[in-house]
Amino acid sequence: MMPQRQRGAVLLMVSIVLATVAALAVAVNQLASVESRSTHGDYEGRAATYLADAGVAAARWTNQVAGCTSRTIAPTALGSGTFSADVPAVPGKAKTLDIIATGAVTGGIARTLQRKQVTLSDLSKIESVRLTNNARDITIDVLQSESDDDDERLWLRFEGAHALLFWGMNDIKTDAKVLSATLTLTPYGSNGTGGTVAVQRVTTRWDDNATWSRPREEVTRWNGGNYVDQPAAVATVAGSATSEWDLTDLVDGWFTGQLPNYGILLRLAKPAPTVIFHSLDASSSRRPALQVLFARRC
Numbered sequence: 001m002m003p004q005r006q007r008g009a010v011l012l013m014v015s016i017v018l019a020t021v022a023a024l025a026v027a028v029n030q031l032a033s034v035e036s037r038s039t040h041g042d043y044e045g046r047a048a049t050y051l052a053d054a055g056v057a058a059a060r061w062t063n064q065v066a067g068c069t070s071r072t073i074a075p076t077a078l079g080s081g082t083f084s085a086d087v088p089a090v091p092g093k094a095k096t097l098d099i100i101a102t103g104a105v106t107g108g109i110a111r112t113l114q115r116k117q118v119t120l121s122d123l124s125k126i127e128s129v130r131l132t133n134n135a136r137d138i139t140i141d142v143l144q145s146e147s148d149d150d151d152e153r154l155w156l157r158f159e160g161a162h163a164l165l166f167w168g169m170n171d172i173k174t175d176a177k178v179l180s181a182t183l184t185l186t187p188y189g190s191n192g193t194g195g196t197v198a199v200q201r202v203t204t205r206w207d208d209n210a211t212w213s214r215p216r217e218e219v220t221r222w223n224g225g226n227y228v229d230q231p232a233a234v235a236t237v238a239g240s241a242t243s244e245w246d247l248t249d250l251v252d253g254w255f256t257g258q259l260p261n262y263g264i265l266l267r268l269a270k271p272a273p274t275v276i277f278h279s280l281d282a283s284s285s286r287r288p289a290l291q292v293l294f295a296r297r298c
Contacts, residue, residue, distance in 0.1 A: 047081060048111035051103025055083035056115050059099045067124035068093040068298035073101075081105040094120060095298045120298040121177040131290045134168035137280045140225065142212045149208040153188050154288075155276045156197060158268040162225050163277070164206055166263030167290050169255045176294035181251035183233075183264075184289045186242050188276040194238030195272025199245050200227035202262040225265045232264065237275055251292060 055073060063069045073085035085101040096117040104110035138149045141161040154163035172178065183199065204226040206215035214220040233245035253259030268275060278286040 044105045044109040045111060047079075047105050048103045048109045049113070051078060051081045051083040051105070052101045052111045052113040053103070054078055055085040055101030055103060056099050056113060056118070058083065059085035059087050059097065059101065060118055060120065063087065063094065063097060064120050064123040064295075064298075068095070068120050068122050070094045070097060081108075093298055096120065121295040122298050123179075123295050126179065126293055126295050127173070127176075128291060128293050129171050131167040131169075131171045131292060133170040135166065135280055136208060137163060137165040137288060138206075138208060138210055139163050139279075140210055140212045142224065145211060145213075147209050147211050150281055152279050152281045153276050154185075154266070154279045155188075155274055156195075156266055156268045157274045158195075158271045159224075161274070162212075163266040164202065164210060164225065164263060165266070165280075165288055166206075166261075169251075169261065172255055172292055172294055173296060175297040176255070177297065178248065178252040178255050178292060178294050180293045181247045182291050183245040183247050184242055184291065185237075185277040186282075186286045186288075187237070187240050188278050188282075190240045191237050191275050192239070192273060194236060195275055196269045197235055197237050197243070197245075197275060198231035198267055198269040199233045199247065199250075200225075200229075200265045200267065201232050201250060201259070202227050202265050203260075205262050225267075227265045231269070234269060247290070251290070 058076065059071075059073050062073060063071055070087050070090040072087045073083070075082045075084040081104050083101060083103045085099055087097055087099055090097070096119055099115045099118055100112060101115070102110060102112045136149065137154060138147060139151065139154050139161055140147075140163075141155075141157070143160070155161055156163060202225060204215045204219075204222060209217045212224055213222070215222055215226070232250045233247055235243050235245050237243040247264070250259070250264070254261040277288065280287050
């Protein structure tokens, strides 16, 4: 039987695919309903291309869920048209697929797309890992001129104290595809009415000597941290319940090298009472956890 976390990841991927298909269906219906005769052919052509794209996605998804197979996709109705995909048979497990997908608007134009050597990940065997490699955290407080990386607490005060956290990516297998990544923090006691905590991607390397005014001893060029303005995730924390943030896109960016990994910064996004969490120096069950679900390449 598939473990709960694996089932959850598969359902997540299914929901993504279904959302994509739903969006395509809306587009196809809208395009097919256009009444202008002068542009009708152009809209039908675009709709058929969308359908062919759906065929490519369906072929990749189906063969990944089936454990790296090479199955074709029979004609499938979608909106006001159909899609199908021809996948040449591959002996044994398929690492890549050549996909020829066709989309057709009912009673109208058809389009064919060819994708060569489409990479696959084995979604039938999802793995989970809690990152521990090179993990570190620290609170930077405008009222403290010296760092203290041994504190069992991370505290956030609006525009006055932020928390920095970092994990290396070496715990994730090199041939993996990141499916989800969840940050979980445990309150230090109770956070009462709580507040809104934003996770920001840090853009400057820092170490255990970080303070409010410097990321490390030899650098004094920040004021409460350097980070991307747009939060990677936001959650409301309150009481003694654990809190979670979805960091899938961020961790995937770090793992694939698309983003430099300087960790994250936690801050109160709105005025609120001080919020306190257990740090990495706390007992193992209370430490900040970054749990990653991934699939191996076929």
